[in-house]
Amino acid sequence: MTFRIETGAVEDASRELYIRALKMLPPDIKEGFAGLAARETDATAQRVLGTMIANIGVAEARDNLLCQDTGLPIYNVEIGRGVAVDGVALKAAIRRGCERATREYPLRSSVVHPLTRHNEHTSCGIDMPVIHVDFVDAEDTLKVTMIPKGSGSENNSFLKMAIPAEGVDAIKTFVVDCVLAAGGKTCPPTIVGVGIGGTSDHCVALAKRAATRALGTHCADADGAALEAELTRAVNALGVGPQGLGGDATAFAVHIELAATHITMNPVAVNMQCHSARRASATFTPAGVAYGY
């Protein structure tokens, strides 16, 4: 049997997802805040974390956006088995949903032409929103995850084409130095996403995937997972703290994604997600649409 997806429903969901993502933080991020606040030893950092936690409550109580930065819109589409969908129409529907959210809510369009800086006030433009399509081993399921990626954290993205002779030491040093260089500019506490291996472009994409993964999830590779724990402890010993004003809570976690690489290469990329680590998802099944994170 085939599960046919109507693109009109995808358009409506894409509109809804952008607004939902901007208003409600996922439960794993809220738990992450509770953990950081419980462990924080610096008085200023305690106050800063307290303000961030209070803001989550104000956004929910007033049905308002968590942060004014509506970000660059990213839609990740996962298509399961037995799903029939017109891919071209699907991408067009996502774009229309993104435009409608921006105009109808209205949201600040943070998207401009990269040379003229012209803003169409739709959160869309050339090759924007970012739409990634992948396939998953699940029956009769199509999932769309929306991530508004804030620019403060995105402006602190780094790639280093290290070489094999520099080893894992180069990776560790690079991650520590990126966190130091970013300081308060990324709106810490952050999720530090690290891509290791692959080609240069794949390495950067892995870093983004790592930065936007739910807290509490781990790298599928055992060595990668061990390095995540080690680097999480390390960056939180730097004293950068929330907002770069000092303290223990520099990062919720360091997340790592890996890909095999060339015998001559040792690439590492860093992409960070700010404390407003927003995401929302819609899962389409024959039973209907279910919203989550």
Added chain:
Amino acid sequence: MAHYELTMPIDEAAARRLRVNDTVTLQRTLYGIRDATQIHLFDRGRTTRFDLAGHAVIHTAPNVRKVPVDAANPAGYAPVCIGTTTSDRMERFTEPLMARYGVRIIVGKGGLRDASAKAFREHGGVYLAIVGGTAALETTWIEAIEDVDLDDLNPESLWKFRIRDFGPLLVAMDSAGGSLYDAVRDDAAARRAKVLASLGVRS
């Protein structure tokens, strides 16, 4: 570590009184500026009809809704969500903001660098740290959008906000050369070697 209630605008003495780790709550008026606003003011020769002398500016570009002009919304915009952006990109505009327009206070997140510290010292001004990413809360401190200039740059227009109890904000850079960001950066740099050693990195 004193707390100050500042009804804007203020004079030079009031700005010079503030020290790092003091807290400030702003009252009455706050101007919103951003990358494009300042690129147009300082690189493209445009000017504003607003008098910013003695005032505070915040690094922002708000979410707003177009509404009919009335007493509550004199500029025809209602606030939706107003927050703060990363200040570092606008480092080179601190000096002309203070020298040409007489701005006394910059509200932002993430801090500014040496050229701004110098401007605060020379002209008498401070940087107030707000907690970035807490715009829902910040929006509750804004009563209205009173006026707007350079609106062709929307959302990076020059905004005039009417505020009430805007804060408390932390004095993070002062006119005596104090900077919490420098202190934290120096401390973190000093910890780097120990952190790398804990990761087994050979020096």
